[in-house]
Amino acid sequence: xxxxxxxxxxxPNWNGLRFLPVCLDALAAQTYPNVEVIIADxxxxxxxxxxxxxxxxxxxxxxxxENRGFTGACxxxxxxxxxxxxSLLNNDTEVDPGWVAAVVDAFERHPDxxxxxxxxxxxxKRDHIHTAxxxxxxxxxxxxxxxxxxxxxxxxxxxxxFSACGGSPTYRRVMLDQVxxxxxxxxxxxxxxxxxxxxxxxxxxxxxxxxxVVYHHLSATGGGVTASYYDGRNLIFVLVKNYPxxxxxxxxxxxxxxxxxxxxxxxxxxxxxxxxxxxxxMLAGVWGMWRMWPKRRxxxxxxxxxxxxxxRTLSPAQRDK
Numbered sequence: 001x002x003x004x005x006x007x008x009x010x011x012p013n014w015n016g017l018r019f020l021p022v023c024l025d026a027l028a029a030q031t032y033p034n035v036e037v038i039i040a041d042x043x044x045x046x047x048x049x050x051x052x053x054x055x056x057x058x059x060x061x062x063x064x065x066e067n068r069g070f071t072g073a074c075x076x077x078x079x080x081x082x083x084x085x086x087s088l089l090n091n092d093t094e095v096d097p098g099w100v101a102a103v104v105d106a107f108e109r110h111p112d113x114x115x116x117x118x119x120x121x122x123x124x125k126r127d128h129i130h131t132a133x134x135x136x137x138x139x140x141x142x143x144x145x146x147x148x149x150x151x152x153x154x155x156x157x158x159x160x161x162f163s164a165c166g167g168s169p170t171y172r173r174v175m176l177d178q179v180x181x182x183x184x185x186x187x188x189x190x191x192x193x194x195x196x197x198x199x200x201x202x203x204x205x206x207x208x209x210x211x212x213v214v215y216h217h218l219s220a221t222g223g224g225v226t227a228s229y230y231d232g233r234n235l236i237f238v239l240v241k242n243y244p245x246x247x248x249x250x251x252x253x254x255x256x257x258x259x260x261x262x263x264x265x266x267x268x269x270x271x272x273x274x275x276x277x278x279x280x281x282m283l284a285g286v287w288g289m290w291r292m293w294p295k296r297r298x299x300x301x302x303x304x305x306x307x308x309x310x311x312r313t314l315s316p317a318q319r320d321k
Contacts, residue, residue, distance in 0.1 A: 008083030013075035014042035032100035040077035069085025069187035092217035102212035114175030114204030117164030118212040132210035133161030139254035139317035163196025189230035197242035
């Protein structure tokens, strides 16, 4: 028994059996004394469920009857979680032994933080960065800070960022109770940015801490054509739902120009399957905008921060190369 706050780790899984031993053994080796591990399984057919029951009986297994995507699995796991802090962790990761302790320490030192972002490094190239927290630009683009860069200490300072990558974000439970879980309409991709927007709009902040280290097999269980489609669609959903009217009036031209540039690049690379998927996703995003309007009204009514404060959390428009 311990007085340390319970820390829940939710791992979405779909046919990821080959990754589970490394992921789960790393969690079992945590120095933090009070960790709950939950696997939300998207109707895997590779024997994941039986393997977990036989080899990791302490893990809470939430078995879904169908593949509900990344968002559906994560939401089912978060609903089952009992922790004061709830982390989403990709099944193709390995966390440092002090990862949970570093995340909890960051939360306790920063009561305004509703989200903590870890330093994610490439699994097979551990001196290179996957993400040091995420950014969102005024012209409506999202990205990983430091992606592909060699880790030479340039992201060794703890600092506030826009949001945390969906591969290993940790959320304060009271914040989730206020702003809600992931949007199931997203299914996969940019659901982390969407939740980050709701946090920022309601005055919660996202803290990046470099002492919380995660190693990630980048795009091992996602990516390619699937990612391109949902990237294209869901970025439009993010903008329709979350981008305040005052920022639309100030930066709307830049946002539309950035979207047109993405569409033009996809058309120019039409022979590539990923480019065609990106364009299909963008068209689906425009077609599905009507479903986002009721959500937009609810989210914008939730806003408690000033537009000036919100604008300061955004990064400058990206320069065209």
